[in-house]
Each structure stands twice: as C-alpha cells, then as structure tokens.
Amino acid sequence: MTPLLTVRGLTIRFGGVTALNQVDFAVQPGSITALIGPNGAGKTTVFNCVTGFYRADGGTIRLHAGQQDEEGLNLLTLLGEPVRWRDCWQPQRLAERLYYQMFGGPHLVNRAGVARTFQNIRLFNELTVMENLLVAQHTQVDAALLSGLLRSRRFLAKEEAALQRATEWLRFFALHGEANRLAGELPYGHQRRLEMARALCTNPRLLCLDEPAAGLNPNETRLLSQLILTLRDQFQVTILLIEHDMGMVMEISDHLVVLDHGEVIARGTPEEIQQNPRVLAAYLGTGAG
Amino acid sequence: MWARWWMACRVGAIALLLLAPMVGAVLSGYQIETHWQRPLWLALAVTVGTFFCSWLLQHIGWFDRFGGRAASSTPAVTIGQSGPRPLWILLAMALAIALPFVVGKYGMSVAILALIYILLGLGLNIVVGLAGLLDLGFVAFYAVGAYTYALGYHYWQLSFWLALPLGALLAGLFGMVLGFPVLRLHGDYLAIVTLGFGEIIRLVLNNWVAVTGGPNGVSVVFPTLFGLEFNRRAKQGGTPIHEFFGISYSSDHRAIFLYFLLLAVVGLLIIMVIRLKRMPIGRAWEALRENEVACRSLGIHHVTVKLSAFGLGAMVGGIGGVFFAALQGFVNPSSFTFFESAYILAIVVLGGMGSTTGVIAAAMVLTVLPELLRDFSDYRVLSVGIAMVLMMVWRPRGLRQRRRPFFALPTAAEENRAAALVPGVDGR
C-alpha cells in the first residue's frame, strides 16, 4: 500500500546546529503513527517541517492524498523554494516557484490535507468556541466578499453547512454545551479537545497532534485515547502524534518512530520498539546500552 | 485622615517642583518675569484637590487603578445575539434624520465632520480593531481620496459621483501596493512603516508643486445632485437647485445634502461592517488578530487576508477623503498630518477596538467635545488631552465591550438531515 506520507532524508539546520539529519519515515493511511524520543530529539521540528512552518534544508516530504500522480505532492514546493538560475530555462517551473515564493506557506500544506495542533495551545482566545471552528472552515465556505455582504443563497447555505459540521465535531468532542463561550475561558482539557476539533474542521487526511495528552489527568487521557481511536476507525483520519505518555503511545499506536538527536534510531511496532536496545539507551542514558 | 493629608502634601510638593519654574518664571527674551505666587496657588489647589478627590472617590473602583493594580477584572467581551436594541437603533435613526432641522449651520458642519470621522473610524477599525494591524498612517489613504477628487476635478473635470468610487479604488490600490511587502512584518514594525508611509504621502503632496499645487492646495467644487447645483447662481453649467424647486436660496441646502449623503454612506458601511463580522473574511481577520500561527495552520493565508483588511480599510479612508474634499472645497497637505492619523486611531481605541457602536460613540465624542470646548478657547486642546488620558484610564478597553455573535446550535433533527454533509459521520 502506498503510504500517505513519506519523509525522505529530511534535514534542517539552525545556525550551525543540525536539528534534523536525514530523517526517513512513512505514515500508512488509516494508521496511528507516533513520534517519540527524549526531550530535544527534534520531534516538534519534524512536525513543523511536515506542516510547513519550517523550511527544510534538504530531503522531501511527499503526501499521497487526492488525485496526485504516483509521486505524490512534495510539500516543500508549496513553501516556495528559492529561485535558482537554472530555473530560467524552465519558465513554468520558474513561474511556479515565484508564485509559491509569494503566496506559498503552511496554509497550502493544510489545504493539501495536513492539519495540526500545537504543543502550547493556540486557540483564538477572544473568539467563541463556535467561531474557532468556523474559522477553520474558511476554505470550505463562501469567502467571497460580495456574496457575503449581499447574503446570497449560496453563502447562507454554506454557512449553515459549516455550522452543522462544527456542531458535529463539538458533539464528538463533548463540547457542544460550550459552543458560545470564549475559547480562552475554557478549562485546559477542553481547550486541547477544541484544538483537535478545530483541526478536524479543515477535513484533513493527516492529523498531526503535538503532545495531545500533555497536562491532562489520567481520566482525560483515557478519554483522549478513545477519541483518537474512534477518529481513525470511524472517520478514516490518519494520525501522526508526538507524545510523552508512553502508556498511551504503546496502547494506541500502530507504528512508532523513535528520534534522538535529530536522527531516527528505530521504527516499528510498539512491541518491537519496547525491545529495541538503542531506544532503551536513548531513554535511559548510554550506560544501559 | 492625617495620612491622607500627608499624601496630599507630598503630591502638592511635587506639583510645586514641577510648576515652579514653568509657571513661576515666564521667559521674555533672554530675561524672565517671575510670578512666584502662581505656582504656589496652583500647588495649594492641587494639594487640597488631591485630598478631597481621594476622600470623595475612594469608593469608586476605577480610581484604584492609579495604584497600579490590574485593570482586567471586568470581562472584555460579551456574547449576545445582537448589538443595541432595535428601539435604540430606530431612535438613533430618527434623531439623525431630524438633526438638520434642529441644529443650525454650525451644528451641521460639526455633524458632517463627526460623520466623516465615524467613516474614518469605521475604516480604521477594520484594520486595527478587527485585523489587529496597527496602522499609524491611515491618513495617507484619506489624503489619496481627497486628492483624487481635487486633482481629478482640476485636471479632468471629474465629478464627485465618479470621484467617490475612483477615490475608494485608488486608496484601496495604494493600500494593497503598500501592504503587500510590509504585511509580513510584525505588529510594531508595521506601525512604523505605515507611519513613514503616511508622512511620505503628505511630503510628496507638499513638495510636488507642479502637480498637486504644493502647500497652496487645490480647489474643489461642491458636488451636484443629478446636475442640480447648490450655488446661488449656476457655475458648473447646471441649474441651481433652489431655482429648480422654486424655493429661495439657502446655503444650508448644501450642508443638508452632504449630511444625508454621508449618513447614507455611513449607514451602508455600518451594515457592511456588521455583516463582515459574521462572514468568513471577517472571522479570519479576527482570528488573525488572535493568533497568526494557528490561522496559517488552518489553511488561511495571512498575507492575503491582512491585505484584504488593509485594502478595505484604505478604501473607506479614500471615501472619507472624497467627502472631506467636497466639504472643504479646498484641500492642502496640512490636513493630512500624523496628528490626524493619531486622532483616528484614538477614536478606534477609545471605541473599544472592534466595536462598531463604540467607534461611532468615540468619533462623536472626539469631534463634538473639542467643539463644545470652544468656549474655553485657550484651554481647549489641553482639555482634549486631559480627556483622552482620563478616558483611557477609566476605560482602557474602550467605551464599549466587544460583542461576539451567538450561534444557536442546530437541533438533533436538523442535524440528521445535514449529517450527509460531514463525510462518514453517523451522528453520534
């Protein structure tokens, strides 16, 4: 089966430090893949590359969603690669690069089907919960200025549909009682769930969750595991997550990728990883290796 | 009691120190004239006043803020179905329509000015209040609008009715062209760039004498209504309106005409802004203000969304400019200084950044107040300054709270009907 996401040779440097070095992994469609590793291993950096917030220095990130050719869509082109001299001989390519230089960015990655949440929650605090979800559907509603101002039929229908969709997700995450509260006023656990709901409102193929269980109590964590599993099973959303709660990771993941110092040191099923000596060494220090 | 006196005395002593050289010694050439009793009296007044004010006001909450305590206890945002009650809106409309028949010519000119400021305030509110882009050069677009009409008339006999859309368009274009490179900048840098841009526009208008007339400005004709003129005698080749209707000439006609025209434009704009807030683009602006990174992760292109806010705000500014030119009958660069930008910004901030009614109220306060204070002539601007500081301290979040729209959730039945819209949802 073609993987949904293939990362090949991903490399990024900050100043002189190589944060990621030749990272390779793949995410199978319909799976839950977890990125784990000690603090500072580069997990969030991988996320930021995959979702387009950082521009990788090398490698490819291909997404096989929708009707693209076999190669898939290289997400890095969407961010606007630097224009090179040799592009001058390929006007189409030059135009494409220039276009993405000016208008490219993480938003195109999202539109291609990758949504994410953030480690430190980033909600629209002074907007209501419902508005948070409506904003996420910006590309699906009728955003044209005139039809909105004139309240055209099409506009109203699309708004209604967006409201429905948002309500669905609110119910799914048991937040429907708080639709008209300010997002910033919600308790922490609810904010985490709201952020997931918001990401899902963009209809992603791949959902990237950055430490979704951080700061949750055991009860909430259990509920979250259930929700994630339901998402995969019922909604066919593929999930890539970073998590420190090993219990949860081992319980729900189909596939694990272990990072240390910017390199992949192991990949496999939870059982394989639990027995991998390099992983143990990375987590417990070199003495154990 | 004694502690309070002691405190008042210390305040008085500082006041004396501050006032003594400035009020007590007045420069006259290279010498000074001394009036030592003045600072003494003032300091005494400050001392006594401090004492009584602190005694009187100690129970009023906002006064505590001078102690430096947090001022964020009241919630900044309310969630509700709509803004003011329909009754109030009707009343306000009736008042606005009746106004020209109640107040005189002077009242009309103040009212027109207030309307122009409401227009500008609403325009800047889109940029600052909704999209959260601090724009200190809004006056540039105002100037573009005013000069579009003035120069358009001067060179090509452009009529007001053509200048109105053209000015808006041109100002919007300017906004876009400026916005595109700079909207990637973060908050305060954007403020500075816009400040610089506002100054550049004014300086160019002032220096490019061959085209703009420089400081001499350009004369503008008053708009006509379907070819009917508002002059005593026809000047632009039309018929004076009073002859057409067979009434006697009154210079009030033109003020009333402009007033109602502006009222209509402002009314349309208010409806537009209210709708914008419940539209995808308006929501995207506010989301961008709240968190840019999150917006980008949700498929919203921050630059184009900002650009739309910037351009739309600029267009409104341009319309304001065209009206200003029509009102003045003459434009020159001295009307478009940085101070004007600051004043419009003050309207937006005072209005509560994003609240439409707040901006309208603030625009009225800040245009009518200086006029009311004309009786104090010398102390007028001083009082406006004091009022600005006091109002900010009293209501740092503006006159009105921001209001968020309320969404009624669809019932389960409706939901089932619409369930097909969400792929794979079985309506749990």
Next chain:
Amino acid sequence: MQRTRYFLRLFAAGLLMCLAGEPLMAGEPIKIGMAGPFSGSDASFGEQLWRGAEQAAADLNAAGGVLGRPLQLVKADDACDPKQASAVASRLVDREKVVAVIGHFCSSSTIPASTIYADAGVLMMTPGSTNPVVTERKLPTIFRMCGRDDQQGVVGAEFVVQRLKAERIAVLHDKTTYGQGLADAMKARLHALGKKEVIYEGLTRGEKDFNALVTKLKSLQSDAVYFGGYHSEAGPLVRQMREQGMKAALISGDGIFSEVLVTSAGGPAYVEGVFMTFGADPRNLPAGRGLVEIFRKNGYEPEGYTLYSYATLQAIVAAMQATQSLDGEKLAQWLHENAVETVMGKKAWDGKGDLRVSDYVMYRWDDKGKYKELD
C-alpha cells in the same frame, strides 16, 4: 498617594479655566469674530492678532461703542488647520451670529473659511493672509488689511537685484502656503529682471538644523539668500549661516517681522544685515504713536500683526458707523468705495478687496536687534 497625583493636572487645568472668563458687557453687544491660530505651531501670531483686536475693542467701547452698542470679540481658534477653520467659520456665522470677522491668519485657513463667510454675507477682513488666492476669487465680502505676496515678492526681488546687486541668488521657502507663495512671487520677478536663482529649495517647518542646507549654499557661493517663511526658521537659518562663515545677506518678508527673530536667532549679533519687507511700520506712523505707548505701558510690544488687527477692527467699525448698518454686504460695498482712517494711516480697498496702495518697504536689522526702514 499615587492615585492623587493624577489630580494635580486636573486641578491645575480646572483652576486655569476659571481664570479664563472673559468680561461680559452690558447692553446687547455687537459680536465680531476674531479668528486665528491660538493654538498649534503658529500660536504666536494668534497672540499678536488677539492683543491688537482686544485693545481696539476696548478703546472703541471706551469711546461709547458702535451705534450705541458695545463691541464684543469672539475668539475662534483654527490652529492654522483648514478643517478647523471651516468649523469655526460656520460656528461664528451660525452660532455666534457675528457681524464681521477679523481673520484668519494662515492663508490655507483663510481660503476655505472665506467661502463660508461670503456665502453667509458676513464681512471678513484678514490682517495677515497675503496669498493672492484669498481675494483673486472676487468674493464680495472678503477684504484684507495687508499686502499680497506677489507685491511683496516684487519689492524683495527688486531690492536684491537693484540695491544689493547680488549675482548668485538663492531662493528658499518653508513649504507653507505663505512661504512658498512669497518665494514664488520673488522668483517670478527675479526672472523678469533677467536673473536666475542658483537654487530654489524648501526646508521643513519646525526644524532647527539647517546646517546641511547652509553648507550647500556656501558651496554654491550665493551672495544673497531670499527666504519665504517665518522667523522661527529664519532665526536659526541666519545664525547657522553666520556660524559657518557665510556673509551673504538674508532677505525675507513680513513673516519675520517680529522682535522674536532676535531671540530665535540667538542674539542681535546674528540678525545684523537681515533685510525684510513689510508695510511701512505702523509703529512709526504718527497715527499710531499714542497707541503704541499704551501697549508698551501694559508691558507688550505691539509688533508684527498687532496693529494690523487693531486697524482691521477700526475699518470694520468705520464702515458700520458710516452705513449705520450691520449688514455685511452693505458694509462691504461701503468699504470698496470709501477710505478709512486707521491707526496705520489711510486705507482704501479695490474691487477685489485688496488694499489700493501697497506700501511694502524694506527694513534692515542692525546689530542691536532693532530694525529700521531703509531709505
């Protein structure tokens, strides 16, 4: 104690406001508007205008008022801002119901305001707006008590060419309606006289450092500098010229006609050899001598436009007394046809509202910080 510091300013302001009340008069006063910049960057001229008009009103009231009624001045501040000028003009016409207006001062304010007065048929006479546009529009009730920039510039240009025999003439202005208008008029006359300026540039009003410009003038070896602008810039300009060792003469217009020029230049040593055009100094006219004494006794030097606004009120009142009317159009018609004896001598107006006789003469500053008419 922190909280109360706030009230320091409040109280200071409140107290000052109480002191600001104007004396009210008995009877039904005739209201005359006095419009000018009483705040903002040009407030110093507003002060001159107000002093003159205030004194004139006081004197006329002491003499029994007009038509048996006292005069009352209504102060209207436009801050030299065209927008505020229109607003105060409407206010004077509509709210205060003034019969006539003295003002405005800045040409950019006078031009929009005058249309409102003309529309309402209110007599307006500006003591200081010299821009030609003010009267060129031939509004019936608009007059001025001063000359025009084009007349003034002519005198300046002829002086530079014929008296100073300057060869390399620099023309500067301060980019205001007044300053640039004056410089343009001077330049036009210069060209007519067959001379060409070596440089024509503007400086920024409100700045104090013109060293770069002065160095440039020096490199151009200009031997005469004509400046259209006000004393607040002319002072530092001439000082920096002298400091950099430039000996070229500085010639300017009525905008620098003020003792404050000495203060702003940093001492009498710097203003020596500065020339300026102005109407024949009203303070030297026999008609005004007594009045000048009164001003000086009250501790005020009636410089610049002080006597101009005094004379303006005199002219307005003379028209009222002659026509026994308060109707603006009648007053205007009378003023177009008759001459008035004022503190500045006999004045008469042509059909446009300009003075019939422009009496611009050249003054020269000496090293004691005084100026004298050149003969």
Next chain:
Amino acid sequence: MDIYIFGQQLVNGLVLGSTYGLIAVGYTMVYGIIGMINFAHGEIYMISAYLTAIFLALLAGFGLHSVPVVLLLVLLCTLFLTALYGWSVERIAYRPLRHSNRLAPLISAIGISLILQNYIRISQGARNQGVPPVLEGVWRIPAQAVEQQFVQITYQQSLIVITALASMALLTWVIHHTALGRACRATQQDRVMANLLGVDTDRIISVVFVMGAAMAAVAGMLVTLNYGSFDFYIGFLMGIKAFTAAVLGGIGSLPGAMLGGVVLGLAESFFAGFVNSDYKDVFAFSLLILFLIFRPSGFLGVPEVEKV
C-alpha cells in the same frame, strides 16, 4: 566634489545625528522594557529646552557668569526637573494602563503630549523663545583657511558629539555592569519572572522613564544652546525623527539608538546637501521603510525568531 564641503556635511550630519541619538535612547529604552511607543517623549525634550532657558536666565539674573559653572548648574537643574516630569508622566498616564491592551498607553501618550504642549503654551506663551550664545568659538581645519576652504565644528557642536558619546557610554555601562542595570535587563526579558524574583518592576519601569527623560534633558539642553531657538512645538518633529532613528538602529538596543541617530543625521545631511532638501524627509522615511522590509530588526536589534 569639494572635499571641504563633503567634510562639512559629514560634521553637520554627525552633530544632527548625535541629537537624534540622545533622544532616541528614551524611545528605545521604554520600548525595550514595556514594548510601548512613548509618543510623549518628544514633549519631554521640549520641556527640557524650556527649563534650560529658564535656568540660564535665572542664573544670569543672580549674576553668575562663569561659563563652566553655569553650564553645570543648568545641566543639573534641567536634568533633575526633566526627569521628574518623565517620572510624573509615567505615573499619571502609563502606570494605570500597565495591564490593559497594547494600544491604550499609545492613546494616553498622545493625550499627554497634547497636555504638555498646551501647558507650556499657556504658561510660557506661544512665541518663539531662545537663549543667548553661551559658548562661542569654532575649530577650523585647516586653521588658517582662506576663501571658505575649511571644515569647521563649533565648540557647542563638539560638545554635543562628545556628550552624546559619553552619556551613551555611561548608560551602557549602567545597564551592563550595575545591579540596577541587571534588574532592568531582567525586567526586559520577562517582567513576571523578574517580579517573582524580587525585582520591583514598577520601580524599574519608573527608573527607565527617568533615565530616558534624563537623556532627553541632556539633548534638550545641548540643542537649545547650539541652535539657540525653540518653541512649544519642537517636540513633535524631533520626536518622530528620533523615533525613526531608534527603529533604524534596532529598537531596544542602546548603541543601536546612537548608530541609528547618526545614520539618519548623515543621510539627511547628505541628501539635503547634495541632492535636494525638499525631499530630505521623504528620503529618510523611504530609507526607514526599505530597511524595515529587508532587515526588520534594524542595525543592532536582535532578529525576532518565529517560534511555533
């Protein structure tokens, strides 16, 4: 190009830039510590100009004529009172707004600058004021020049440049090597944390305003002595220029403020001197905009890293 003219423009730009730099320090420090543009800072500078003139006249009235003594006394009095004004402004208009949104202090700053301008206008009159020349004299290179072939700097101008450099060095030393400076830097980094660690941040912010006002006082005094002329409106234009300088140098950086000031001064001088003085300010602002687009953090500012 004439080398002397070039040299003279260099001197002009340097002197002008030093005054910009001195005032820019006030902007940059306040911005650095509370992230607020203090639009009333220009008026503080204006106040110091008036105080300078008043104290000069007072001392002259007491019959004091020794130049160094007079200068020192005037400097001390002006410094003290201007700092007191800066402190009061912070206390009245900014401290109550410490915890509100970002724009509220901006508006109250505009209000304060209206208040200060009109307070001076009412108390001192609207007319132009001045001070008599105190320190007269000039250095010329070459000393025995003929026919305008020289570069010169007056004593007062050199005083400006030297004082600007010296006070900047002093301030930098205070910020980097004293306990007070450490507290300032801590407050700048993280106000809440500094407060938790026992730094009285309110006091530190007051101190920053006082230091900014003191620098403005130094600038006000030197500029007043040099140009000899001022009015109640000078704060506005100077404020905008100095603010531009602060941004150009990298807002938040002390040496950056000085550098930005000098660059702005030089740019203005050279543009006015060799191109056109009409468009001098257009040039300055265009420079600012271009700079901000391509290097938003200015010369010496730390670039902002976008953290996700």
